[in-house]
Amino acid sequence: MKRPCALLRFLYQFVLRLATPIGLLLLRVRFRGLANVPKKGPYILCSNHRCVLDPFTIAMGIPQHLYYMAKSELFTNHGSVAAALLRAVGAFPVHRDSADLQSLHTAEAILKRGDSLGIFPQGRVVFDNTPFRPKSGAVLLAARTGMPILPVSIWCEGPWKFGKRVTVRIGSLLPAKTFSGADKDRRLLRRCAALLADQINHQLEKGHAS
Template identity: 45%
Template sequence: MFYFSCLRFFSFLARRFFQIEYKGIENIPGEGKLIVCCNHKSVMDPLFLAAPFKRQIRYMAKSELFEDHGAVFRWILYHLGAFPVKRNSGDAQSIRTAVQILDEGGLLGIFPQGKCVFDNTPFKPKAGAAMIAGLSKAPVLPVSIYCDGVIKPFKRVTVRIGKPISPEELQINPKSTASVRAAAGVIAEKINQMLEEKN
């Protein structure tokens, strides 16, 4: 499969050029729908995040990646399972696609900060991940990617995988803005706790 062939190749390169340590791999569910929610440190994050998973992660990716880099790059993104989302807008189509992936028992990867945050400021997500969790009734797996400073070759990168947050714990009412924001705050708190552990 194209996705796993690419993942094995780039994971090999990543192990050669980055000191990656994974903690909490045992928290990854073996089956069932799941939203993988992570802070965004670098363009390498989708690779760092996908490596310990035995199932394909379908990523929401900013639409500019599909529009600004040519047909070949767009083809690669689609065949890797990514799909576009328009940032800073209520992109109903991308939300429907995300919910459909989850309803079919798939894994959805979201970096809800919306862009790379290169320093170690606290994780402040937008509400999209919580909204999708509320619509799909899917658990959320919090993940943190930590590096002391900007991620560069041969620097240590720590990827922490937390325990899934159940729909019951999030208690999201998709029709309530306050409920969605509260759930986003719960997700942020879990990820920030892992980031504070550092190495």
């Protein structure tokens, strides 16, 4: 997919930065590990998924314009205007629970042109603190493109709701060599996905700690 035009990217970032102080106040979001965010991309940001506002929550602390894989239902079930807005800010559809080669190729193209990608590899919102168990798509993409993964965790006590404290913790960048060869070896792919799960679960275990 093409980048949104420069005007749309500017408007998106302008509105986002204006809304960030309000969002931080209303959502009670605190960031940990912002120094781990690369100064520039490309990289793959992987996070657990606690609520539908997670892309906005993460974007409040990440300076780069992230392009997100989003479930295809968001593009088909909410009207053409919603679909157009999603595409305008760089989101693109992925068909869950299937081998969606088109979305994989779109993600590869985004990374190869130098942009960063956001993925929630659980494939759905998980409303409680169930341990993070990612599908292997993000690791497969990292192996195919030679890109590093930035592990992010979103923690709140119990089910998320407005006014509840939220901690977004950004871990150390996992270098591309960590995932080398995983696209050609299924067992290695599973081990790399388990490594990513361990990293994000370790971050979640810290809760709201500084």
